[in-house]
Amino acid sequence: DSGVTQTPKHLITATGQRVTLRCSPRSGDLSVYWYQQSLDQGLQFLIQYYNGEERAKGNILERFSAQQFPDLHSELNLSSLELGDSALYFCASSAGDGTFQYFGAGTRLSVL
Amino acid sequence: GIQVEQSPPDLILQEGANSTLRCNFSDSVNNLQWFHQNPWGQLINLFYIPSGTKQNGRLSATTVATERYSLLYISSSQTTDSGVYFCAVETGGFKTIFGAGTRLFVKA
Numbered sequence: 112d113s114g115v116t117q118t119p120k121h122l123i124t125a126t127g128q129r130v131t132l133r134c135s136p137r138s139g140d141l142s143v144y145w146y147q148q149s150l151d152q153g154l155q156f157l158i159q160y161y162n163g164e165e166r167a168k169g170n171i172l173e174r175f176s177a178q179q180f181p182d183l184h185s186e187l188n189l190s191s192l193e194l195g196d197s198a199l200y201f202c203a204s205s206a207g208d209g210t211f212q213y214f215g216a217g218t219r220l221s222v223l
Numbered sequence: 224g225i226q227v228e229q230s231p232p233d234l235i236l237q238e239g240a241n242s243t244l245r246c247n248f249s250d251s252v253n254n255l256q257w258f259h260q261n262p263w264g265q266l267i268n269l270f271y272i273p274s275g276t277k278q279n280g281r282l283s284a285t286t287v288a289t290e291r292y293s294l295l296y297i298s299s300s301q302t303t304d305s306g307v308y309f310c311a312v313e314t315g316g317f318k319t320i321f322g323a324g325t326r327l328f329v330k331a
Contacts, residue, residue, distance in 0.1 A: 153321060154309065154321035154324075156321070159317060167317035168318075209254060210271065211271050212319070214258075214266035217264060
């Protein structure tokens with residue numbers, strides 16, 4: 112158990128809908144990262160937050176947004192969903208620069 | 224942007240064999256990590272190794288930052304080593320870039 116909790120584990124929804132994925136980092140970790148893993152694109156970095164502030168942005172679509180709350184948990188919001196958004200979404204956390212990223216078990220999103 | 228290439232893409236080993244996985248990166252990086260994704264999809268961190276050599280049991284890793292590559296050594300492989308091995312680098316802009324992975328299957 113990495114100590115990073117992601118909910119829900121599975122999500123099935125329809126095109127055009129909006130979903131929210133939740134991540135609770137390891138106790139004490141200030142950084143949260145979001146990744147998307149799909150068969151054709153591999154593991155793609157989406158966004159990183161550090162202590163509530165956005166720190167780095169990767170290949171995140173404009174239909175996607177994220178935030179990190181004062182209690183350090185994070186949410187990834189995906190809207191106007193398309194079939195191609197079906198993927199495994201991972202959250203990771205770390206204590207800060209120069210430390211391991213610990214990954215949650217992921218949320219598997221299926222858009223039908 | 225920075226390119227991360229892993230080789231070989233696929234590897235089949237007999238239990239007990241040794242192997243070397245390679246990760247090349249095209250620019251200087253802040254750090255480098257190796258991960259194992261098991262057949263159930265879980266990502267497990269193996270090494271945080273921006274430079275130098277580290278060992279953990281049957282696994283060891285070496286990163287030569289000046290030559291922009293890292294190696295992961297697996298000795299006396301076991302069936303439980305099967306899965307995909309990823310290297311990931313962090314750029315100067317705090318973005319984490321993953322390689323495409325090496326898919327390892329260890330036969331009993």
